[in-house]
Amino acid sequence: MKPEERPKAAFFDFAGCEGDQLQVANLEEKILDLLNIVELVSFREVMTEHSDDYDVAFIEGSITNSHDAERLNGIRENADVLVAIGACATIGGINSIRNVQDFEKVQERVYGDEREHYEAWEKAKPAKAVVEVDYEVHGCPIDREEFLHVVQSVVMGREPNIPDHPVCVECKLNENVCAFERDEFCVGPVTRAGCDSCCVNEGAICWGCRGLIDNPNEEAHEEVLEEYGLTAEEVIKKFDLYFAWQQEAREDE
Amino acid sequence: MSDDIDVNVEYLTRVEGHGNIEVNAKDGEIEKCEWQVIEAPRFFESLVVDRDWKELHHVTSRICGICSIGHTLASLKATEDAMDIDISEQDKKLRKLALHAENMQSHVLHVGYLALPDLLDSKSVVPLTETHSEEVKTVIRLHKLANTMSDVVTGRTTHPQRLIPGGFTKIPNERELEELKEKLEDSVDDLKAVADLLENLAPKIPDFRRETEYISLTHEDEYGLYGGDICSSDTGTTDVDEYLDITNEYTVPQSTAKYTKNNRESYMAGALARLNNNYQQLSPMAKEIAGKFDLDPMEYNPYMNTIAQLVEVVHSVEDSIGIIEELLDKGLEKQGEYNSPDIEPKAGRGIGAVEVPRGILFHDYTYDEEGKCTEANCIIPTNQNHGNIQQDMEKMVPEIIGKKPEDEIELTLEMLVRAYDPCISCSTHYVDIDFVE
Numbered sequence A: 001m002k003p004e005e006r007p008k009a010a011f012f013d014f015a016g017c018e019g020d021q022l023q024v025a026n027l028e029e030k031i032l033d034l035l036n037i038v039e040l041v042s043f044r045e046v047m048t049e050h051s052d053d054y055d056v057a058f059i060e061g062s063i064t065n066s067h068d069a070e071r072l073n074g075i076r077e078n079a080d081v082l083v084a085i086g087a088c089a090t091i092g093g094i095n096s097i098r099n100v101q102d103f104e105k106v107q108e109r110v111y112g113d114e115r116e117h118y119e120a121w122e123k124a125k126p127a128k129a130v131v132e133v134d135y136e137v138h139g140c141p142i143d144r145e146e147f148l149h150v151v152q153s154v155v156m157g158r159e160p161n162i163p164d165h166p167v168c169v170e171c172k173l174n175e176n177v178c179a180f181e182r183d184e185f186c187v188g189p190v191t192r193a194g195c196d197s198c199c200v201n202e203g204a205i206c207w208g209c210r211g212l213i214d215n216p217n218e219e220a221h222e223e224v225l226e227e228y229g230l231t232a233e234e235v236i237k238k239f240d241l242y243f244a245w246q247q248e249a250r251e252d253e
Numbered sequence B: 001m002s003d004d005i006d007v008n009v010e011y012l013t014r015v016e017g018h019g020n021i022e023v024n025a026k027d028g029e030i031e032k033c034e035w036q037v038i039e040a041p042r043f044f045e046s047l048v049v050d051r052d053w054k055e056l057h058h059v060t061s062r063i064c065g066i067c068s069i070g071h072t073l074a075s076l077k078a079t080e081d082a083m084d085i086d087i088s089e090q091d092k093k094l095r096k097l098a099l100h101a102e103n104m105q106s107h108v109l110h111v112g113y114l115a116l117p118d119l120l121d122s123k124s125v126v127p128l129t130e131t132h133s134e135e136v137k138t139v140i141r142l143h144k145l146a147n148t149m150s151d152v153v154t155g156r157t158t159h160p161q162r163l164i165p166g167g168f169t170k171i172p173n174e175r176e177l178e179e180l181k182e183k184l185e186d187s188v189d190d191l192k193a194v195a196d197l198l199e200n201l202a203p204k205i206p207d208f209r210r211e212t213e214y215i216s217l218t219h220e221d222e223y224g225l226y227g228g229d230i231c232s233s234d235t236g237t238t239d240v241d242e243y244l245d246i247t248n249e250y251t252v253p254q255s256t257a258k259y260t261k262n263n264r265e266s267y268m269a270g271a272l273a274r275l276n277n278n279y280q281q282l283s284p285m286a287k288e289i290a291g292k293f294d295l296d297p298m299e300y301n302p303y304m305n306t307i308a309q310l311v312e313v314v315h316s317v318e319d320s321i322g323i324i325e326e327l328l329d330k331g332l333e334k335q336g337e338y339n340s341p342d343i344e345p346k347a348g349r350g351i352g353a354v355e356v357p358r359g360i361l362f363h364d365y366t367y368d369e370e371g372k373c374t375e376a377n378c379i380i381p382t383n384q385n386h387g388n389i390q391q392d393m394e395k396m397v398p399e400i401i402g403k404k405p406e407d408e409i410e411l412t413l414e415m416l417v418r419a420y421d422p423c424i425s426c427s428t429h430y431v432d433i434d435f436v437e
């Protein structure tokens, strides 16, 4: 692609930890592959310049107050394509744990008497609860290769290849010993694959960071659920680290 | 040169903190000089309440992507303290490697990508890829080495997967450690190259001094990062369990972040604080590099924090080589692919402190008898530095007003904030400035 034909891209962060932008900075030499297909005009992780003239906006973090929402609306108006990156932006992520807590207590635990000092919605929201989102890169944090794949798809105008099967499928291919076998709990049966079951490969469990598959009741990993006598709903309810916003959205449907 | 200035450097909203600098002066008299921090709350101290002890480190790691290893370790230490969980010497060594990896990652990012452009009169690292391509490549190699180390030890570069209460789910094998050691040894030339580059640019580091209090961990056997007591350059050592006596959080009207103070109006945490308090325990090559910059205790120039970070990268490389040698000499004790230590949860309160790139970090949890968290408190280093940034600005602005052009004043102030390396996006910025005559 000729340098002048590259779409201009900008990163924006809301309530998150910036781990996703860090993953992009961590592309190291591969960042040059990224720069071959987009022109970065705003990326606070490594640059101080900023421009409001961009075609593709990457959104990291959750939307947690009206100020955020207003800013996100402005970005949506400016951008041709809006991409949510990371669980905070795609499904509310870790921030959404508080969506099922009593909000008065939430505020009091952190700020005591001074809770009126801060404007915050009762619930943390993903970008798509506020504006239309064109593409999503899942995970907490995002996977670097998948990010590049989605950016390539955006630039080519193609649909990216994002799996809609559970993490268990990848986990079985990797021949891991199942967490349930080790007396641990795991949400792999209902969580969207695409990370190569990386946490289980490292000896941990799947925490659910890529969010629920589109239709957990139909598409969850039957074999694992049956073997351990669980239903998809039970798995989701028992371990809702990342699922609170999605669960509420499902219940509203 | 005008004696009236109105500097308003606004950093656009972000989560862990966005900072504004506001300075107004009329006829050389300062009317306002403020470091303002606006934080959108993420409520971590509530997110962990009612959650199981096995999940807390996963949640609190998400406080900060850059410091995710440090948050994970402070979290694990708090949980282990609450439940009297011991970890093996081997695991302790591996955790120290993880912490070194993060310090290197973060410091290289700050020194190479954020501070260097200031010294080379560049807006960012992007133009430097053309004008100083060799130097940028050197920085990228070092950054990559730090990331590789984090991968090898913790499973991932951001948000570690293998660290759990009681140790590790999985550990690297001897061959991986051998390879890592070779890479660390090979990085010495790159480290020296960066040090030489900075040495040449050192005259551009602003010459500003203000005596303040420095707070960090200190440990009798080593340069304190993973453990030890709290050390104040003013008041000596304090047990980590008494951390609240040191941090004394308070609020100010211009900021939503909580500030801290101990013996004076403010204190400084971070690489310079550690170096001032623990200089003698730096590795030999780290001391040598520090010597090039005449950096030794007590150094009262906050801008030298960036150089202290460089010195710490060198220390981390040398110390990591030593740790790996010890591990390999002894031979790795094998552990299963899915290690989960045998732990009976119990009620109690635990406190964990570690040094992360930006300074001392505290996690404090209380658990009930089922191992559910009932209360939590986390004090992050960036917040501990806000008061000191304010005090520095109050001393510096009268010293430079009328002596420097406005754009230089602005840059000097921005560089000051950047020297503290607050959180990543605080240290880069969108500038929105008004100078009034």
Ligand code: SF4
Binding pocket: A015, A016, A017, A018, A019, A020, A060, A061, A085, A086, A087, A088, A089, A093, A094, A139, A140, A141, A142, B062, B065
């Ligand atoms: S999704 Fe995870 S990595 Fe990304 S901002 Fe949120 S907490 Fe950080």
Ligand code: SF4
Binding pocket: A167, A168, A169, A171, A172, A176, A177, A178, A179, A180, A186, A187, A188, A189, A197, A200, A205, A206, A224
């Ligand atoms: S439940 Fe978890 S550990 Fe078991 S197969 Fe599925 S993803 Fe793997």
Ligand code: SF4
Binding pocket: A139, A140, A167, A191, A192, A195, A196, A197, A198, A199, A200, A205, A206, A207, A208, A209, A210, A211
């Ligand atoms: S295994 Fe689960 S928690 Fe880990 S990255 Fe994949 S989806 Fe996320």
